[in-house]
Amino acid sequence: MGQDMSGTSLxxxxxxxxxxxRPTRQRVALARVLFEAGHRHVTAESLHAExxxxxxxxxxxxxxxxxxxxxxxxxLREVVVAPGRSYFDTNTGHHxxxxxxxxxxxxxxxxxxxxxxxxxxxxxxxxxxxVDVIVRVKR
Amino acid sequence: MGQDMSGTSLxxxxxxxxxxxRPTRQRVALARVLFEAGHRHVTAESLHAExxxxxxxxxxxxxxxxxxxxxxxxxLREVVVAPGRSYFDTNTGHHxxxxxxxxxxxxxxxxxxxxxxxxxxxxxxxxxxxVDVIVRVKR
DNA sequence: AAGTTGTTTAGAACAGTTCTAAAAACTGCA
DNA sequence: TGCAGTTTTTAGAACTGTTCTAAACAACTT
Ligand SMILES: [Mn+2]
Ligand SMILES: [Mn+2]
Ligand SMILES: [Zn+2]
Ligand SMILES: [Zn+2]
Numbered sequence: 001m002g003q004d005m006s007g008t009s010l011x012x013x014x015x016x017x018x019x020x021x022r023p024t025r026q027r028v029a030l031a032r033v034l035f036e037a038g039h040r041h042v043t044a045e046s047l048h049a050e051x052x053x054x055x056x057x058x059x060x061x062x063x064x065x066x067x068x069x070x071x072x073x074x075x076l077r078e079v080v081v082a083p084g085r086s087y088f089d090t091n092t093g094h095h096x097x098x099x100x101x102x103x104x105x106x107x108x109x110x111x112x113x114x115x116x117x118x119x120x121x122x123x124x125x126x127x128x129x130x131v132d133v134i135v136r137v138k139r
Numbered sequence: 140m141g142q143d144m145s146g147t148s149l150x151x152x153x154x155x156x157x158x159x160x161r162p163t164r165q166r167v168a169l170a171r172v173l174f175e176a177g178h179r180h181v182t183a184e185s186l187h188a189e190x191x192x193x194x195x196x197x198x199x200x201x202x203x204x205x206x207x208x209x210x211x212x213x214x215l216r217e218v219v220v221a222p223g224r225s226y227f228d229t230n231t232g233h234h235x236x237x238x239x240x241x242x243x244x245x246x247x248x249x250x251x252x253x254x255x256x257x258x259x260x261x262x263x264x265x266x267x268x269x270v271d272v273i274v275r276v277k278r
Numbered sequence: 279a280a281g282t283t284g285t286t287t288a289g290a291a292c293a294g295t296t297c298t299a300a301a302a303a304c305t306g307c308a
Numbered sequence: 309t310g311c312a313g314t315t316t317t318t319a320g321a322a323c324t325g326t327t328c329t330a331a332a333c334a335a336c337t338t
Binding site: 022024026027057058059060061062065083084 | 317319320325
């Protein structure tokens with residue numbers, strides 16, 4: 001009846017392995033911070049600060065490497081809404097964003113109730129990849 | 140009956156003055172490159188390269204200063220679609236963008252035929268500022 | 279023309295990100 | 309469990325786009 005935490009770290013290991021990534025201490029620590037709560041939007045710096053609090057040593061270079069690997073593996077999505085820094089989004093499903101200025105906060109909203117109609121056809125020689133809707137709001 | 144170009148530079152001077160900016164040689168040269176043709180999407184580097192071709196000396200620092208001033212004056216709009224660099228858009232009206240990857244090209248499309256319906260209300264304590272639609276396309 | 283103020287400039291500085299190459303750690307196999 | 313082979317991590321350097329500094333210069337006012 002006690003809470004079972006024993007499998008948690010193994011789950012992340014398995015998930016990393018499934019993505020073709022060795023489950024190293026650093027990657028597991030980062031995956032834990034990223035994926036064990038609900039959906040998140042982090043920057044490299046913010047994630048680095050968070051993982052440092054877990055007392056597992058992770059360099060900033062590894063945070064960048066790992067974010068890029070996770071993104072390439074489809075575990076994260078990169079979001080660019082403001083000059084100078086990237087956000088990484090644990091929600092890889094189809095959704096859109098509120099961007100709160102000047103706080104720099106990102107909030108998801110589902111795309112299934114949103115209709116984007118009347119888009120022109122893609123320019124010659126290109127094909128559609130994705131439609132991003134960014135709702136910029138002010139405090 | 141000859142073509143009248145004599146007023147052109149004065150027009151830019153007037154426009155700059157109207158925006159509260161002294162019509163210096165550099166600002167007029169940049170305004171000319173930016174606004175004398177149709178709508179454009181430039182980066183600081185690309186604009187710097189272009190204005191250098193006019194043989195009027197303009198430093199990169201001035202290009203950045205001027206782009207920021209023009210944006211603050213409402214003459215330009217800043218567009219952020221990819222990590223690492225800003226685009227500046229001479230089209231300040233309401234419109235949306237195609238972003239061609241990996242070229243980094245931006246193309247306008249009018250927003251008056253596009254419907255974005257079903258957006259959730261802005262988060263508590265915020266008010267709507269703008270809705271950006273970015274259609275990402277691949278070659 | 280002189281004085282005042284605003285602008286431009288080269289170069290330094292800065293922020294975010296990527297690179298380098300050496301040390302450390304993971305994995306498969308004895 | 310030890311070892312070899314390979315991947316990962318790391319500190320720090322490097323790099324890119326952008327901003328800052330403060331001195332020279334140019335525009336406007338009188
Ligand atoms: Mn990258
Ligand atoms: Mn700026
Ligand atoms: Zn999101
Ligand atoms: Zn545009």
